[in-house]
Amino acid sequence: MSPGNEDKAMFPTKRLRRLRRTPALRALMNETQVTLDDLIYPIFVEEELDAPAPIESMPGVFRIPESGLTAEVQRIADLGIRAILLFGVSRHKDATGSDSMKDEGLVGRMVRTAKDAAPDILVIADVCFCEFTDHGHCGVIHDGDVDNDATLDNLIEQTLVAARAGVDIIAPSGMMDGTIATLRDALDGEGFTNTPIMAYSTKFASAFYGPFREAAGTTLKGDRKTYQMQPGNRREGLLESIEDEAEGADILMVKPGMPYLDILADIRRETLLPLCVYQVSGEYSMIKFAGQAGALDEDAVMLESLTAFKRAGADLIITYFAPKFAELSQKA
Numbered sequence: 001m002s003p004g005n006e007d008k009a010m011f012p013t014k015r016l017r018r019l020r021r022t023p024a025l026r027a028l029m030n031e032t033q034v035t036l037d038d039l040i041y042p043i044f045v046e047e048e049l050d051a052p053a054p055i056e057s058m059p060g061v062f063r064i065p066e067s068g069l070t071a072e073v074q075r076i077a078d079l080g081i082r083a084i085l086l087f088g089v090s091r092h093k094d095a096t097g098s099d100s101m102k103d104e105g106l107v108g109r110m111v112r113t114a115k116d117a118a119p120d121i122l123v124i125a126d127v128c129f130c131e132f133t134d135h136g137h138c139g140v141i142h143d144g145d146v147d148n149d150a151t152l153d154n155l156i157e158q159t160l161v162a163a164r165a166g167v168d169i170i171a172p173s174g175m176m177d178g179t180i181a182t183l184r185d186a187l188d189g190e191g192f193t194n195t196p197i198m199a200y201s202t203k204f205a206s207a208f209y210g211p212f213r214e215a216a217g218t219t220l221k222g223d224r225k226t227y228q229m230q231p232g233n234r235r236e237g238l239l240e241s242i243e244d245e246a247e248g249a250d251i252l253m254v255k256p257g258m259p260y261l262d263i264l265a266d267i268r269r270e271t272l273l274p275l276c277v278y279q280v281s282g283e284y285s286m287i288k289f290a291g292q293a294g295a296l297d298e299d300a301v302m303l304e305s306l307t308a309f310k311r312a313g314a315d316l317i318i319t320y321f322a323p324k325f326a327e328l329s330q331k332a
């Protein structure tokens with residue numbers, strides 16, 4: 001009871017608002033901090049392109065000509081961003097994605113160019129076939145479906161191309177069973193014992209990847225439901241990441257991000273490995289377009305979404321907002 005208010009009903013003796021009163025109190029009580037050190041920026045690199053091509057469905061994101069990659073990587077490094085994730089936009093597609101398995105193909109070239117441009121930036125290769133196949137699937141098709149084990153053989157080839165080119169981290173995104181054990185063995189066998197694998201360990205077949213199709217120039221026929229997970233499966237989400245940890249993954253990942261924070265929190269409780277989250281193209285687009293329409297404050301929503309990832313258990317965040325976050329941090 002508050003003094004002098006004995007005639008009134010009960011007053012709260014516990015007041016959680018006490019610690020929210022001033023900016024200083026709130027800063028001291030803050031449990032979750034996002035820093036530029038946490039962020040990874042995806043870059044789409046297109047061969048045989050003359051000038052940066054805006055991606056209509058992702059305002060502010062461009063496909064970078066291969067000839068402009070050096071300048072782009074230097075710009076990103078100058079912003080203080082520590083890691084980039086490279087996606088090739090190929091003009092040489094075929095049934096197997098053979099270009100990505102050649103040392104002189106786009107994967108090898110872009111890794112070498114990025115490493116030369118800024119040796120201290122971490123270059124991560126998204127290892128997959130959907131940007132290199134004419135059917136747009138993440139592997140080889142046999143009998144109307146992606147053939148798991150034939151795709152593993154090809155993943156070894158693409159991984160070794162990236163490793164020989166000097167890549168810092170390998171990030172296989174195709175959701176083939178046995179990927180991590182296979183690639184760890186292949187890397188170790190060729191002497192790349194220090195090249196970490198960041199597994200796209202729990203990846204859902206998500207409609208939030210929509211704008212990525214335009215960004216990466218993929219021409220998918222059908223869907224990816226026989227290899228990526230169905231959105232309603234929470235236990236299986238945990239199982240996928242536990243399995244990749246057992247196979248030797250160095251970093252685990254949940255993708256997409258915002259609609260899957262429960263999955264992130266589940267995995268956080270079950271692993272001691274670093275955990276990454278991918279804020280995918282559709283999540284970026286929603287925030288961007290809502291901001292442009294004046295329905296949301298883009299910067300505030302961006303910061304809130306990144307904070308939510310860390311609160312749920314992510315250590316690393318792949319986000320198209322990385323340059324924007326860097327610019328805001330420099331101003332602050």
Ligand code: PBG
Nearest residue numbers: 128130173208209212280281282
């Ligand atoms: C597959 C890959 C995809 C994305 C990253 N790696 C596409 C897919 O799985 O369909 C999507 C990323 C995004 O939407 O931002 N190589």
